[in-house]
Amino acid sequence: xxxxxxxxxxxxxxxxxxxxxxxxxxxxxxxxxxxxxxxxxxxxxxxxxxxxxxxxxxxxxxxxxxxxxxxxxxxxxxxxxxxxxxxxxxxxxxxxxxxxxxxxxxxxxxxxxxxxxxxxxxxxxxxxxxxxxxxxxxxxxxxxxxxxxxxxxxxxxxxxxxxxxxxxxxxxxxxxxxxxxxxxxxxxxxxxxxxxxxxxxxxxxxxxxxxxxxxxxxxxxxxxxxxxxxxxxxxxxxxxxxxxxxxxxxxxxxxxxxxxxxxxxxxxxxxxxxxxxxxxxxxxxxxxxxxxxxxxxxxxxxxxxxxxxxxxxxxxxxxxxxxxx
Amino acid sequence: xxxxxxxxxxxxxxxxxxxxxxxxxxxxxxxxxxxxxxxxxxxxxxxxxxxxxxxxxxxxxxxxxxxxxxxxxxxxxxxxxxxxxxxxxxxxxxxxxxxxxxxxxxxxxxxxxxxxxxxxxxxxxxxxxxxxxxxxxxxxxxxxxxxxxxxxxxxxxxxxxxxxxxxxxxxxxxxxxxxxxxxxxxxxxxxxxxxxxxxxxxxxxxxxxxxxxxxxxxxxxxxxxxxxxxxxxxxxxxxxxxxxxxxxxxxxxxx
Numbered sequence: 001x002x003x004x005x006x007x008x009x010x011x012x013x014x015x016x017x018x019x020x021x022x023x024x025x026x027x028x029x030x031x032x033x034x035x036x037x038x039x040x041x042x043x044x045x046x047x048x049x050x051x052x053x054x055x056x057x058x059x060x061x062x063x064x065x066x067x068x069x070x071x072x073x074x075x076x077x078x079x080x081x082x083x084x085x086x087x088x089x090x091x092x093x094x095x096x097x098x099x100x101x102x103x104x105x106x107x108x109x110x111x112x113x114x115x116x117x118x119x120x121x122x123x124x125x126x127x128x129x130x131x132x133x134x135x136x137x138x139x140x141x142x143x144x145x146x147x148x149x150x151x152x153x154x155x156x157x158x159x160x161x162x163x164x165x166x167x168x169x170x171x172x173x174x175x176x177x178x179x180x181x182x183x184x185x186x187x188x189x190x191x192x193x194x195x196x197x198x199x200x201x202x203x204x205x206x207x208x209x210x211x212x213x214x215x216x217x218x219x220x221x222x223x224x225x226x227x228x229x230x231x232x233x234x235x236x237x238x239x240x241x242x243x244x245x246x247x248x249x250x251x252x253x254x255x256x257x258x259x260x261x262x263x264x265x266x267x268x269x270x271x272x273x274x275x276x277x278x279x280x281x282x283x284x285x286x287x288x289x290x291x292x293x294x295x296x297x298x299x300x301x302x303x304x305x306x307x308x309x310x311x312x313x314x315x316x317x318x319x320x321x322x323x324x325x
Numbered sequence: 326x327x328x329x330x331x332x333x334x335x336x337x338x339x340x341x342x343x344x345x346x347x348x349x350x351x352x353x354x355x356x357x358x359x360x361x362x363x364x365x366x367x368x369x370x371x372x373x374x375x376x377x378x379x380x381x382x383x384x385x386x387x388x389x390x391x392x393x394x395x396x397x398x399x400x401x402x403x404x405x406x407x408x409x410x411x412x413x414x415x416x417x418x419x420x421x422x423x424x425x426x427x428x429x430x431x432x433x434x435x436x437x438x439x440x441x442x443x444x445x446x447x448x449x450x451x452x453x454x455x456x457x458x459x460x461x462x463x464x465x466x467x468x469x470x471x472x473x474x475x476x477x478x479x480x481x482x483x484x485x486x487x488x489x490x491x492x493x494x495x496x497x498x499x500x501x502x503x504x505x506x507x508x509x510x511x512x513x514x515x516x517x518x519x520x521x522x523x524x525x526x527x528x529x530x531x532x533x534x535x536x537x538x539x540x541x542x543x544x545x546x547x548x549x550x551x552x553x554x555x556x557x558x559x560x561x562x563x564x565x566x567x568x569x570x571x572x573x574x575x576x577x578x579x580x
Contacts, residue, residue, distance in 0.1 A: 017575055057575075060411045064572045085413040092578075096404025101342035106335075113331035114412040114419070142342075158408065 006074075007166050007197035008036035008059060013068035015054050015221075028054040030221040032068070036199060036214075038165075041192050043212035043229075044201040051221040052201035053092075056170045059199065060090045072166050089164030091155050093171030100144035104135050104154055107143060108161055115162030129157040134183070148175035156187070167191060169200045173207060185211050239266070240286040242278040244293050245300035249274055255296060262288050328414045332422025336396075340430060349387045353434040354441035356380035360504070361446050370448075374534040377442050377450045379504040382527055384434030385469055386497060390490050392431075393424045393473035397481040397567070407578040410568060417561045421474060428470045432462065450534060457542050458533035461526060464549040468522040471556025478563035482570065502527045522552035 013032040018025040029051045036042045044052045057063035058070055061081040069076070075083040099107050108126045117125055130136045133153040143151060152175050159167060169188075173181045181204075188211045191198050202208055208215050209229045217224040217232075225232065247255060252270050259268045259278055264285025271277045278289050286303055293301050340346060360376035397420060400406040409416060442448045452458045476493075480486045498504070500514065501523025507515055518524040525548050532539045571577035 015575075054575075057407070057578075060407075062407050062410050062572060062577050063575050082413060085411055088411065090408055090411050092404070092407060094404070097408055099339065099403070099405070102338055106338055110331065110335045111408075111412070113327060113335075114409065114414040116327060116413065118327055162412065 005038060006035050007038040007040070007072065008034065008042075008199060009069075009071045009074075010034040010055070010059075011069045013055070013058065013070050014066045015051075015058060015063065016066045027221050029058075029065075032218075032221070032223055034216060034223060034226065036197060038197050039192065039195050040213045041188060041198040041200065041211055043208040043215040044199060044218055045203075045205070045208050045215055046201075046218035047203075050218045052218055053170050054221075055218075056090070056092075056168045056199065056201060059084075059166075060088060060168055061085055087165040088168060089159040089162050089166075090168040091159035091170060091172045093174045095148060095151050095175070098143050098151055098154060098158075101142060103140045103142055104130065104146070105139040107154060108157055111158045112161045117161075125161060125163075129161055132160075132187070133157045149177050149180045152176050153180060153184075156184070160191075164196065166197045167199070169198060171201055171203065173202070173204065181207070240280050241304050242280070242286055242289045242293070243271070243302045243304070244276045244278070244298045245274070245302070247274050247276055247298055251296075252276060255293075255298070258296070259289060259292065262292060265289065328416075328418030329422040329425075331414075332419035333426045334422075335419075336423035336426035337430075340426065346392045346427075347388060347430060349384045349391075350431070350434055350437060353380045353384040354437045356383065357438040357441040358445055361442055361448065365446060365448075373442070373448050374450050374531060375504060377438050377448075378527070378530055378534070381435040381438040382501065382503040382523065382530075383498060384437075385428070385431050385465070386501065386503075386523065387494060388427060388431040388434075389424075389469050389473040390476060390493055393427045393470070394476035394480050394490065395486070396420055396423050396427070397477045397564070398486065401481060401571075401577065404578060406571075410572070410577060416568065417564050420477060420564065421470070421557070421561075424470045424473045424477065428466050428473065431469075432466060435462070452534060453536055454533040454539050457539040458530060460542070460546055461529040461533060461549070464546045464553070465522070465526040465530070468526065468549050468553030468556065471553035471560065472522065473556075474560025475556050475563060478560050478567050481567050497521060497523065500524060506531070520552070522549050522556075525549045525552070 010032055013029050014027065015029040016025040016027050032051070032055065044055065046052050054063065058065050059072055059077060061077050061084050064078060071077060072084045073087045077084050099110070102110075105126060108129055109122060112122045112125055127136075130139045133156055135150065135153060135157070138146070138150065143154065146154070152172065156172055159169070173184050176184060185207065188198060188200070200208070200212065212229060214226055215229050215232060216226040252274070255276060256268045256270065259265055259276070262285065264280050264282030265278055266281035267279040269277055280286050280289060290301055290303070357377055357380040360379055361373065364370070364372040364376045397406065400409060409419070439450060442450060480489060483489055499510070500507075500518045500521045502510070502518060503523060506528065507518040507524050510518070525545055529539065529542065529545050529549070568577070
């Protein structure tokens with residue numbers, strides 16, 4: 001099936017979950033705009049309750065938006081559900097959703113039938129998927145005996161069994177061991193090579209950096225930024241961090257005062273053991289900080305470049321584990 | 326058709342591994358023995374067909390109520406309703422296939438009941454009109470599946486499924502005339518019972534066990550089939566509405 005130029009298009013999408021009676025409800029998505037070109041692996045990064053799963057569910061046609069527009073492959077997710085469902089595959093996170101008393105093969109046979117496969121075509125497709133996720137040898141074992149990682153791989157196979165053009169992966173590596181997670185990244189690469197579009201929600205920064213062409217940061221139902229992982233990192237290259245080690249304890253307070261006076265220094269604080277951390281918010285501030293530290297006789301100095309996690313924390317803020325309403 | 330077959334095959338596989346869902350089939354022959362004990366000790370050997378047929382019909386209804394009726398809710402609690410709705414399949418076809426599988430397996434209760442009567446009391450209830458009996462059995466299974474499809478769509482939207490299920494058992498055993506023919510009940514009950522397919526089924530099945538000819542067989546089978554078809558139709562409409570409501574409220578994946 002030929003895909004529209006943009007595999008996913010979301011305009012001013014809003015979803016409010018109403019409480020009981022007269023409660024105003026919670027906006028899980030608020031005026032969200034997002035375009036994902038066909039063939040892109042797109043990451044959706046955000047804390048719990050940010051709206052990632054809500055967006056996935058709306059695109060998967062299992063949740064209706066309150067207002068706004070969303071389409072997949074050029075098909076409206078509200079009015080053209082049948083057309084959308086023919087081209088998507090979805091993997092929700094967690095262990096639920098599998099028939100644990102059936103074998104892996106029986107699970108996949110059922111889901112393959114749900115995509116209209118039958119007979120020899122169905123069997124070949126199921127065998128191919130079992131091989132692709134490395135479960136061929138356990139194909140005829142009941143799923144209830146599987147590890148969490150194996151179940152997650154089976155979830156992946158279920159999502160891909162219909163040969164979808166757009167794959168929605170909602171935290172697909174939850175519970176996978178590092179080896180399986182690495183294989184998953186390879187699998188996503190293969191999906192990209194096949195020309196499929198992937199929307200991947202994750203908490204794992206390394207995963208998003210490793211597999212995504214672009215990443216969207218989401219929090220409180222609003223999209224904060226959409227960029228390539230490297231570009232997002234460059235955003236806060238101005239927020240470089242300089243760590244000084246082995247600073248004599250009696251000099252720490254004085255040095256902190258001096259460093260705060262350097263233009264472009266956003267914050268200075270003591271770190272254990274016997275060190276100082278300097279955060280800058282201007283591109284050329286870090287060299288000045290380093291020079292000052294060296295001139296002050298502090299020779300153990302290190303700078304670090306931000307990874308996606310730091311971008312994430314800078315933009316989302318440091319509200320820890322709190323789930324906002 | 327593919328959806329129907331897939332749902333049927335899937336449910337058979339699932340039930341093979343989840344026999345607890347069909348536990349009623351363990352108690353049905355015991356109920357046969359209880360009913361037969363009463364009729365035999367009362368010296369009413371002529372009521373043996375009633376005593377044998379009633380537990381089988383009760384098993385059929387109970388399994389529809391507690392197993393078929395919970396099929397959609399079971400998918401929802403398992404977390405598989407969400408991905409199922411997201412597939413291009415006609416979900417009504419899949420659920421109907423599953424309900425048909427459960428209903429067909431619940432017919433085992435008839436064989437069990439007959440066997441229990443023979444094995445313990447040495448009573449063989451002859452099927453005097455086998456064609457009528459078989460036709461009534463098929464029509465009954467069809468109508469039971471149709472009624473179960475209504476139940477499953479209603480139950481998925483209910484917050485107190487157990488209360489509904491319990492309230493839909495004994496009143497329907499009475500209205501369905503499964504042990505006591507409706508004709509023997511107070512007159513005002515009859516109009517109510519005539520919209521319950523089970524009352525027609527019980528009457529035809531009992532008639533096929535007696536030497537007298539089964540009168541108006543085609544018309545009575547027609548009523549059973551019509552009530553069953555109505556059930557399927559209402560069930561499919563309710564299923565569509567239930568899924569739409571779950572999509573609207575965002576509770577399709579809630580356990």
